[in-house]
Amino acid sequence: MDRTSDVLIIGAGIVGSMLAYLLAQKGGSVRLLDRGQPGGEASGATAGLLTTVAEGSGKGPYLDLSVQGLTEMQEILPQLQAETGMDCWLESHPLYRVATNEQERDMMFSRYRELRDQGGGEEWREPEQLRREQPVFSPRLTGAIYSPKEYHVTPALLLKALLQSIRQRGGVVQENTKVINFLMEGRRVIGADTGGERYYADHVVLANGVWSPELLQLIGMDLPVIPLRGQLLGIALPSFQLPCLINTPRGYLVPKKDGHIVVGATQEKAGFAKEVTIAGISHLLKVLSTVPALVQARMDYTFVGLRPMSRDGMPLLGPLPGWEGLSVTTGHAQHGILLSGITGRMMTAYLNGEDPGGLWKHFQVQRVLQEKAETEGG
Numbered sequence: 001m002d003r004t005s006d007v008l009i010i011g012a013g014i015v016g017s018m019l020a021y022l023l024a025q026k027g028g029s030v031r032l033l034d035r036g037q038p039g040g041e042a043s044g045a046t047a048g049l050l051t052t053v054a055e056g057s058g059k060g061p062y063l064d065l066s067v068q069g070l071t072e073m074q075e076i077l078p079q080l081q082a083e084t085g086m087d088c089w090l091e092s093h094p095l096y097r098v099a100t101n102e103q104e105r106d107m108m109f110s111r112y113r114e115l116r117d118q119g120g121g122e123e124w125r126e127p128e129q130l131r132r133e134q135p136v137f138s139p140r141l142t143g144a145i146y147s148p149k150e151y152h153v154t155p156a157l158l159l160k161a162l163l164q165s166i167r168q169r170g171g172v173v174q175e176n177t178k179v180i181n182f183l184m185e186g187r188r189v190i191g192a193d194t195g196g197e198r199y200y201a202d203h204v205v206l207a208n209g210v211w212s213p214e215l216l217q218l219i220g221m222d223l224p225v226i227p228l229r230g231q232l233l234g235i236a237l238p239s240f241q242l243p244c245l246i247n248t249p250r251g252y253l254v255p256k257k258d259g260h261i262v263v264g265a266t267q268e269k270a271g272f273a274k275e276v277t278i279a280g281i282s283h284l285l286k287v288l289s290t291v292p293a294l295v296q297a298r299m300d301y302t303f304v305g306l307r308p309m310s311r312d313g314m315p316l317l318g319p320l321p322g323w324e325g326l327s328v329t330t331g332h333a334q335h336g337i338l339l340s341g342i343t344g345r346m347m348t349a350y351l352n353g354e355d356p357g358g359l360w361k362h363f364q365v366q367r368v369l370q371e372k373a374e375t376e377g378g
């Protein structure tokens with residue numbers, strides 16, 4: 001077996017798999033290794049929202065990245081679906097960002113004004129208008145930002161299609177293959193060691209989510225990425241169809257093609273404890289108060305995953321200073337599905353010696369390593 005490739009990617013979550021897909025599309029030879037099942041960690045979350053405003057992305061480069069993230073996904077997904085013949089459940093619905101009390105209403109209304117000033121297509125809805133438009137809503141809601149069209153996808157299906165396309169283009173995907181160390185020649189990383197096998201490549205990319213710091217510690221690097229735990233529920237109510245996406249300050253509801261409604265998601269700093277908890281479920285149940293009919297729904301599944309979150313909450317991309325042949329792409333936190341296309345494109349350009357574009361400088365990993373060195377220095 002040939003164990004060399006142009007690029008070796010460690011971690012087959014959505015971030016690593018999207019990168020492998022985009023590299024393979026450009027004709028590169030890629031090998032993607034995962035210690036478990038591809039998509040078996042954070043990327044298995046079923047919500048798959050591609051919304052840029054739902055969680056309040058603020059302003060500046062991060063908002064620009066998320067807007068470009070959606071554009072990329074709108075380009076990549078139809079192409080991927082056509083190429084593989086696989087449906088990733090890319091859907092669009094209107095989104096209501098609802099307030100459940102007066103305080104939330106004030107917060108929501110000032111957010112609405114910000115969005116309006118940015119020239120978005122959002123509109124404000126008073127409670128009566130809201131109920132007329134969507135009778136499923138609770139009469140207790142105090143207002144909402146209405147957005148006519150927002151997108152979501154089902155990540156497990158997206159991942160399946162990406163892996164099929166990678167393989168069709170000659171790329172290699174290996175599951176149950178845990179990287180335990182790097183292969184090095186001086187300050188150049190030349191591959192990865194799995195204990196049993198050694199894999200060589202011109203470039204190694206770490207895309208192993210919250211476990212990236214673990215591997216980087218082996219070469220003396222301290223990457224500030226921590227797990228942000230997320231729990232969600234899959235519920236269903238026969239003969240009921242949720243006609244829209246709903247976002248509240250506590251969480252969201254996303255209707256899926258198979259009749260499930262995804263209720264997500266908690267955001268918890270709980271270390272590496274990947275557990276569904278009573279506190280998490282009771283938090284999510286509060287989101288259901290926006291649509292009273294849903295208290296009758298059947299609870300079909302729970303999910304928990306660890307989102308990789310950097311110190312400033314933004315992705316960490318690009319070369320690791322002081323090393324040749326080694327890069328990282330992680331820290332996508334709550335928006336890894338939305339941002340996988342745009343960060344994959346920027347990484348592909350960088351790895352192919354092309355210009356990754358104007359946003360690149362804002363997201364390079366170097367920024368957090370510099371911060372750390374400066375903090376240590378005084």
Ligand SMILES: Cc1cc2nc3c(=O)[nH]c(=O)nc-3n(C[C@H](O)[C@H](O)[C@H](O)COP(=O)(O)OP(=O)(O)OC[C@H]3O[C@@H](n4cnc5c(N)ncnc54)[C@H](O)[C@@H]3O)c2cc1C
Nearest residue numbers: 011013014015035041043049179209230305335336337338
């Ligand atoms: C409940 C929940 C809801 C979410 N909802 C949304 C949403 O609506 N929209 C959105 O955009 N994002 C959402 N996210 C965030 C998104 O899922 C993550 O940002 C994204 O999945 C991170 O992808 P990743 O590939 O970096 O990490 P992961 O999916 O964690 O993948 C990392 C992979 O690396 C592998 N790995 C680890 N160590 C090694 C090793 N040593 N060797 C080989 N392989 C290794 C792991 O097995 C894993 O498969 C949600 C997350 C959660 C938890």
